[in-house]
Amino acid sequence: MEKNLSDTYAHFTEKDFFADPYFQEWVYNPTDEIDNFWKEIIAIFPDKKGDMENARTYLNSISFKLDEPSEDEIETSLQKHLQAVQSLQSVQPAPVIRRSFSRNLTRIAAIFGGVALITAAYFIFLRKPERLVASTKFGETKHVVLPDGSVVDLNANSSVTYDKDWKQGEKREVWLNGEAYFEVKHINKDTNDIQPREQFLVHTKDVTVTVLGTTFDIRQRRLKTEVVLQSGKIKLSFADGTAKEMIMQPGELVSYDEASKKVATQNASAEQFTAWKQNKLILTDPTVSQILAYLEDNFGKKIVVENQSLNDKVINGPILLSSLDDALFVLSTVLNTEVIKSDSTTILLRSR
Amino acid sequence: MNNPLFQHIIEGNIEAYSGLYKEYYKKFYNYGRKFTDNKELIEDSIQEVFLDLWSRKEKLSHVESPNYYLYSSFRYTLLKKIKQRDKIVFEEAENEDHAFSAESIIIDKELNEERRAKLNEAIKSLTGRQLEAVFLRFYEGLSYPEVASMLNISVKATYKIVARSISALKEKILFLLIIILEFVNIKMK
Incomplete structure (x- = not known):
């Protein structure tokens, strides 16, 4: 011992x-x-x-941060819970009926009733919706039509997950990785009174977009999610509890930074932001390093400028995205560099 | 068996139940935020844990420690939900376990810089589970064996030694015994 x-x-x-x-x-x-x-x-x-x-x-000398919900949050949750408890009680099985010939029929009916109830409950609460995933490889884009008729244009290296068996009257919900342009089918009648089942939700890691019929672009790359609204009306909510929900106006670009947990709003042209759909990249006053990051995300190759001072140079004008070679051709012409493919994963831009 | 906390619920007392719900809502909200910033997942988990509690209330008299029962159900439910969400959002489940974040630790401002640096290092060397164990044991009042079983960690050897309540005197006798044994050992060689 x-x-x-x-x-x-x-x-x-x-x-x-x-x-x-x-x-x-x-x-x-x-x-x-x-x-x-x-x-x-x-x-x-x-x-x-x-x-x-x-x-x-x-x-x-140490203690744990205290995260407290507001009284309102507690009360709302409790009310919601008590309602759930109540509906649970109404589903409780009927008390056992004593055996008697005359009551056999009621018993059988009760059993069938019970079975029906359980089956209904299964379909309503437990049925795991079957989900489909549409995804794109590096350098590829895809046009996806969702079961409700809404359209998703997926940019390269992106994926969208959605319910296969969506039915009229159900909430529409998709999960996005990467970048996509959405044209959401209008199903609500009164835009000032949106029913929950008329909503269309797009989730990324950090941000949820709640949509009415509308067109917008959402770009989630690395630590950043950016949303540009072209037309209609959408609501943004953030997985991180600190940022407040917000309603976006057309022409706005809202970006959320995962590292700083900050939300920023600026004006942007949706046409420019979504130029990738026409195989063009248009960013507002982009530096070379921003363009290279975009190309990396979409084509999956590491691109390095040998002369690092070029990284901060601003390049205006569209860049062709039809292929990585096209994009690099434009870039190297502007920067006066040559393109060196050092290995299968890395591309070097060397000053001429 | 004898737990007044659950007794009211077993009797179907909705007022006592509401009180319990609110009390644990605060606790679990605080606990859950140490794993995730996603309030929805925390809210959903609390609802689920309590709905399950209510629907099984007839069987609760077997529960020995209600506090432990609730904490372990909540932890299990929340971590399951976080994993499921990751699976959908990131396509593939991330293998890493969602752990208690070191960011939830506050260091006393009084501490001087040198010691603060050392303490920071010591905190970093702790695993998420070790941090969580401190939180559950000393802030939420679970017993150490409960914490160990909840986090699936072994009950430290010192705990077992002390559980046998060895007095200082007994240790000294053992010490002698060991010396004698070693002595015999050497002799036999």
């Missing part, structure tokens, strides 16, 4: 004491028993006393 203990503690550093649950117990929740134990350890390893004191100071 003594040997065990010396094995355990002889090489302990302050970090190890800090991480040791029983040491933590001594700091936060001491009892006589624990106190005796650690005093004994100090007696055996007097040179560890300093480390132990440091670890104690550390443990006393």
Whole structure:
């Protein structure tokens, strides 16, 4: 036993004491028993006393951030829950009916009723919707028609997931990775009074777009999601709780940065933003490094400019995206570089 | 068996149940945010855990620790939902476990710079599970064996040693015993 203990503690550093649950117990929740134990350890390893004191100071200097919901949130959730509980109770099976010849018929009816109820509940609550995924490879775009008639143009290296068996009257919901242009089919009658089942939701990692009939572009790359609204009306909500929901106006570009958790709004031309659909790239005052990042995301090749000072140069005018070679041709003409394919994954732009 | 917390619920007392719901809503909201910023997933998980609790209330008298029961159900449900969402959003499930984020730790402002740097390093060396264990044990009041079983970590050896409540005296006797044994060992060689 003594040997065990010396094995355990002889090489302990302050970090190890800090991480040791029983040491933590001594700091936060001491009892006589624990106190005796650690005093004994100090007696055996007097040179560890300093480390132990440091670890104690550390443990006393940390606390956990407190995330509190508002009273409103709690109350809303409780009401929602009580309703759910109530509907649960109405689905409770009927009490067992005593055996009797005359009641057999009722029993059978009750069983059938129960079966029907369970089947209904299965279809309503448990049926796992079958999902389809449409995706594009690097350098490829795709035109996808969703079950409700809405159209999605997928940019390169992107995917969209949607319910295969969408039915009239159900909420429409898709999940996007990458970039796509949406033309959502209008099914609501009064734009000022949108029913939940008339909504069309697009989720990315960080942002949810709630749509009425409308056209917009959403670009989720690396740590950023950008949405440009061409026409109609959409609502944005953010997975991160701090940013507030917002309604977008046509011609606006809203970007969300995952790292800083900041939302920024600016004016943008949707035609320019969605120029990729015509195989053109138009960004507003883009630097070379921004263009290269875009090409990397869409063609999957690492592109490096040898002369790094060129990275901050701003290039205006459309860049052809019909192929990576076309795009690189335009770029290297403007930058006066030659294109060197050093290996299958990396492309080098070297000044002439 | 004897848990007044669940007793009211077993009896179908909706007021007591609402109180319990609100109390744990706050706790789970706080706990859940240490894993994810997505409030919807947390809300859905709380609803699910309590709906399940209510529909099984007749069987609750077997639950020994209601607090542990609720915490472990919530953790299981939330992590499942986070994984499912990742599967849809990122196409393939990320293999890494969703862990307690070190960002949820606040360091006392009083601490001097040198010690702060060392402490930061010590925090970084902890795994998400170790952080979570501290949170559950000392902030949420679960027992260490409960925490260990919830996080699927082993109960530390020291815990087992002490559970046998070895007094200092006993340890000294053992110490002697070991010396004698080693002595005999050497002699036998």
